[in-house]
Amino acid sequence: MIWGLVQILLFQSIGELASKFIFPTLPGPVIGLVLLIAWLVIRKGVNADLAMIADGFSQYFGLLFVPAAVGVVLFLPELKANALAIICALLVSIVLTIATSALVVRYLSPKSQSKPQAEELP
Known part of the structure; x- marks a missing residue:
């Protein structure tokens, strides 16, 4: 240990x-x-x-968020004044994070070598 x-x-x-x-x-x-x-x-x-x-x-990782929460409460008036800009920035960053994660997963996932063949008509 x-x-x-x-x-x-x-x-x-x-x-x-x-x-x-x-x-x-x-x-x-x-x-x-x-x-x-x-x-x-x-x-x-x-x-x-x-x-x-x-x-x-x-x-104990949860304890690391206590100072951040105190900081949020400390700056609550500024957050209220800029709420629209903060919400827009959060939404854009979430969309970009999801898109980037999807591209990384697509790039790193194994590629299939065989393509499905179409059914042959008699």
Whole structure:
């Protein structure tokens, strides 16, 4: 279990260092996550310790939305004043996300090699 936590903290630390010295515009945790995913792809799997820690973290993801909710309440007057623009932006982004996801799935899905043949008339 400790080894799983060490792996997560190690990759986050590497990401922070890379963010500080190499990629200053990218957040360190994002770089660390990309490096961790690359490491897991190279190893072709997740070890039991890392899986246990990840499962433990995922139980508390809801707590990460509390500061965002407080921020929404804090800026409620501005949100009411710009409600139409916000709703339009949300609708456009939802449509674009669905369309992009559909194109990616279509591109990455296996292609069928055989075409159905038309029935022959006697």
